[in-house]
Amino acid sequence: MSEKVLELKQVTIKFGGVTALDSVDFHVNRGEICALIGPNGAGKTTVFNVITGVYPATSGEILFKEKSILGLKKHQVTKTGLARTFQNVRLFGEMTALDNVIVATDVHKRTGLVRALFGTPLNRREERSGSERAHELLKLVGIDHRSDQLAKNLPYGDQRRLEIARALGTEPEVLLLDEPAAGFNPAEKVELADLIKKIRDTGYTILLIEHDMSLIMGISDRVVVLDFGQKIADDLPTIVQNDPRVIEAYLGVPADAS
C-alpha cells in the first residue's frame, strides 16, 4: 500500500554559510496527499527547488521511483514524472491558457523541428492529442471556457488553476503544489481543496506546501513539518497538530516554560 514514490535522504543544501536544508529526510507515498508545512523561511520551497533540479544539493540523495534524480537537468526531472507549480504565479502570460498547457504536454512528444516543418502524420497526431489533452486538463481544473484567453488576463484564481493544469500537462506521477491557495478567500479555499482531492483521486500523488491549517488538516494524509531547514515532525495531521515542537516552531515557547 505505501510504496515510497519520492524519497529525500539526508538532503543538505548550503548557500555560503547559510544551511537552507539540514539533513532532511522524508518520503511521499504513492497516491497520498502529503503536506509540507513550516514557518516562513523554513525551507519548504527550497525542498521543491532541490527536487526539481533548480538547486543542486550539497549532500544527500533524492530518489524518485527508486532512482536517483539528483543532478538531472530541470527538463529531465520533469520528464521523469515530477511537475510543480509556483508560489508566485509564473505562467507564460502572453500565451493563451490552452497553449500554456500544450507547452507542458510537449514533454513526451517525439516531434522535432524537421517533423514539425514538414507536418508529418506523427506530428499532426501529436498536435491534435496535445490540444485534446490540454482541453481535458482545463476542464478538470474548471477553466476550459477560458482556453483562448491570454494567461495574464485571467482572474487570479483561474491563473492558479491554470498553473495546476499546466503542471498536470507534463503527465507527472507526483505533483508538487507550492502554496496553491495563497491569496484565496475561504470559499475559494474549499473549492481548491476539493480540486486537489479530485486530482489525487484521478491517480496522482501530491506534495503540497501550504500555510492554511484548516485546508491542510482537511485534505492531507500526512504532514511533514520543517523549521529552520530541519524536519521536526512527520505524522498524521491530528498528531502533528498537537506536537509541542510544532506549536513551538509556529508560536514560540511560552514565557513561563523557559
Place this chain on the structure above:
Amino acid sequence: MANLKSRFNLRDFGANLWEGWNRQTRVTFTLVLIGLVALLPFAASWGPTSFLNTPITSFENVLVYPVGMFVLMALGLNIVVGKSGLLDLGYVAFFAIGAYTQAIMSTTLGWNTWEVLPFGIAFAMVAGVMLGLPALRLRGDYLAIITLGFGEIIRIVALNLKITKGPDGIPGIPNPPAILGLDFSLENPSHYFWLVLGMILLVIWMIRRFTIRRPGRAWEAIRQDEDVASLMGVNTLIYKLWSFVIGGAVGGAAGVLYASKTMVISPDMFKFEVSILILGCVVFGGIGNIWGVVVGASILAYLPERIRFISDARQLVFGAVLILMMNLRPDGLLPRKKREKLTKRGSL
C-alpha cells in the same frame, strides 16, 4: 510614461480579417499579394508608381540589395531575436560565412551558386552550433556581448587569412547560372529579385510552420520565462540552439546569394553596423511578427536609397525617422500579435 500606441491595431485588424476568410479567399489573397510583389521591378517605369524610383542606383537593383536581402536577413534574425528572445548582435557573421563560402568555393573549385548554396547554409549552421553551445549558457546582456564578439571575430579572421585574401577581398565571383527560366546576368536585376522573393517566401513558410507547432511554443515559452519553460520540460538549450542554427542558415543563404550578385566581397562589407541595421529592421517593424519585419526591413532598406538625392543629409533624415518611429510606436510598425496563437485551431 505616456503610451502613444494607437487604439487601432493594424496587426489585429489584419489577423481578424484573415481569420474570417475561408481557405479559398486566403489562397486567392496570398497569390494576388505575391503576384503584386513580383511585379514590383516594373513599378519604377509605370506612370502612377514611378515616384518609387530611386535616383542613383536603379530601382530593380535596390529591390535585390538592399531591400530583398535585408528582408531575408531580418526574417532570419527574427527567429533568434523575435521568436526565442535571444539578443544576437553578431548576425552579420552568418551572412559573411555564406558569402565567403560562395566566394572561395566558386573561385577555387569552380562550383556554381546552386552547388555552393547547401554548403553555405551548412557552414553557417555549424557556426551557429559552435557559437551557440558556449554562448547560450549565458543570458541577456552577456549573450549579446558574446554574439557581438563572434561577429567581429569572423570579420577579423576574414581580414587576416590568406584564403580570404585579407582586406583586398575576393573578386571575380561568378553569377549564378540560369535556372527555371531565370537568367542571372547583370542586365536582369529583376530576375535576382524574383529569386530572393522565392527565398523569402520559403523562409516565411518555414517560420509559420514552426510557429504554430511544438518548436514555436517552446521558443515562446523560453522567451517569456526560461526557468519555468525548462521546469515544464522544454529542453531550453536545444531549442535555443535550434533557433540560432536556423537563423544562421537563413543568413548563410543570403550571403551566398549576395556574393554571387555583387561578384566582389571584402571584409568591410560585414561590419558590426550591418548587424545593427538588421536588428534595427526587426525592431522597427515589430519584433516577433513576420509581416512587421518584412515591412520594417523593406522601409529601412529602401528609404536611404530613395532619399539619396539629398546626399549628406540622408543619414540625418534616416535617423530622425527612426527616432520618431520609436517614440510613436515603441513596439514597431506591426507589433507582435496580441493573442499569440501557437497551435492550429479547429479542423486540421
